[in-house]
Amino acid sequence: MATRTTTAYERHLPSPAAVDHALAGSAETVYWLEDAGSEVTYPQLTRSGSAEFTIVGGGYLGLWTAVLAKIRNPGLRVMVLESQTLGWAASGRNGGFCEATLTHGEANGVARWPEEYDTLARLGLENLEAMEQDVTRFALDCHWERTGVLRVAVEEHQVDWLASHSGFLDREEVRGEVDSPLFLAGAWDKHDAALVQPVRLARELGRVAADLGVEIFEHTHVTGITTATRGPLTVRTARGTITTERVALATNVFPSLLRRNRLMTVPVYDFVLATEPLSPGQLEAVGWRHRQGLADLANQFHYFRLTADNRIVYGGYDAVYHAGRKVRPEYEKRPATHRRLTSHLLSTFPQLEGIKVTHRWAGAIDTCTQFAAFHGLAHGGRIAYAAGFTGLGVGATRFAAEVMLDRLEGLDTERTRLKMVRRRPLPFPPEPVASIGINLTRTALDRADHRAGRRGPFLRTLDAFGLGFDS
Known part of the structure; x- marks a missing residue:
């Protein structure tokens, strides 16, 4: 021992x-x-309306999706619905590290997607470069520092x-x-990461989205989505409904509006x-x-x-x-x-x-069992989602926004062909098993830190099933 x-x-x-x-x-x-400092506020949705594209969630993922959607198609009518204020949750509470990695580090990426890790690493760095270009292009006042x-x-x-x-x-x-x-x-x-002021970044993305014509509503909690085999989707809120052709779900750590994703993340x-x-x-x-x-x-x-x-x-x-x-x-x-x-x-x-x-x-981090974002489509490809960023979403959310837009448009791209994008990770078990397992894992990780990094039988078993965590 x-x-x-x-x-x-x-x-x-x-x-x-x-x-x-x-x-x-x-x-x-x-x-x-x-x-x-003082923030720009956006109205609450108080009546029903329509949009071609509706985004649920006003954090980094939702705001990048809105901005990039308008860049791709300036005439598209885009709406963002945020339950509180832009960037108030994880997007405004993190440490402000914007890393290139899409896989929560090299070790996790190589272990889970060894045959495509080089591609993932390259795409992650390209995404960081594109984000830096966006900072310059839109004059984002977010204290960006490419210091690594x-x-x-x-x-x-x-x-x-x-x-x-x-x-x-x-x-x-x-x-x-x-x-x-x-x-x-x-x-x-030196080149794989930048520092950023998280709240300023969220607010600046909101500014750019609004300047591009995105309709933003705060204090607008979405309660559900009604779907039909044919015809538009209906996004329901307390004070009105939005009729829309497509939806992007960017709710991350909060309970998913899709039942299939309820067990996919834990806070x-x-x-x-x-x-x-x-x-x-x-x-x-x-x-x-x-x-x-x-x-x-x-x-x-x-x-x-x-x-x-x-x-x-x-x-x-x-x-x-x-x-x-x-x-x-x-x-x-x-x-x-x-x-x-x-x-x-x-x-x-x-x-x-x-x-x-x-x-x-x-703040609460949305963790999934692969410790990097997962992606998916629902309802005939009309609803896209991404979640599970596990604390490294400042940069990865921009990449995920591109993935969601590619898939909603039915595009065959290098991004959409990734196994990381096409395959869902295992869900967490229901309670009380989830709580027992997570706390056992925390104890085992602490024990490893006190034993020169040596992983015990419990962690090695998780590793064997692709559930192990290595920061």
Whole structure:
């Protein structure tokens, strides 16, 4: 039996008083919302109408679908129906990492789609390039920074995982980039990722969509879709119906309007915090002159980055599932997790002791069993959907929007021929089996992190059935 070891974060714990000081006075609110300032509001749907193309959901997936649909066909009448406000859920609560990967990393992609992974990697990079072009073309004010991601080893066994990487940095080199006593090595992917202000991106996509003629309605909850063998679809809301030819479902973590997809995703809560802006002296102490995004390599991994005003946004580690697949505001309140994150932040950067955490928040990630988006059509090809992005949807949603539009138009493209697009993953089981399985997996992943990354029998069994997770 493997010996349980302490992790680097546990070996370098700050004092409880230091954690108390950092969290004192922090606000339980999303920093990105405050930074973005006042928002443009859109009307609520109050009467019935019609559209040629109706999109349900006003996050990244829905907004990219609307923008790209109008670029393809400027005369198309497109409508977006959002139950609250644009980008209020996962699209506005994430860490602001926009990665090229469509498969939640190379390891997951190679394991699931080995024969087409090279194509998926190329398409992912092309998608990121196209997104950067869109930022320039539409003058999106979203703090876009193409600085890449520096992945860091914080345990000895993780150094070997990075050694063959073309961007490998040894201990001295990685600490020359970002100085932490925890960092033993690193690998810097300079071109495969960008940083972005999540709320600003969502609002700017809404602006562009509206400028292109998309009709946007907020506070408009869709309750169902009525279909018929022939004739248009009817999208039902509390105050009116929309008669439409085609529908794109972009509801991600929320319960699907299609019964077939009710068991395909589960909501897993991710937690984040933001510090006060670093002073010039604090920045000098940590380095970080190239402003890369950072992530460590544990199963329970952390991600962290600088904002435009030099705050540190720090998140990850705990991924919490609540039985019943519910998405509820009270699940965002988890003081123990934010305290743990603050402790890990101070372990990473002990030279910043005394810094204050100003914001702390959480959001639900739509996870599926292949840990990357799945795609599909329903009702004779008139309804398209994508979901299951598992936390890496900032860039991948744009690609998924292209897939949905291709398929709704009946196009045969390189995207639509992908096995990742054509094959559905296994669903999660119903409760209580889902809750038991997910929590057993979390425990097993934590055990692996405490045993030099060695995966036990439970994780190896999941791997054998294509259900294993490797971040």
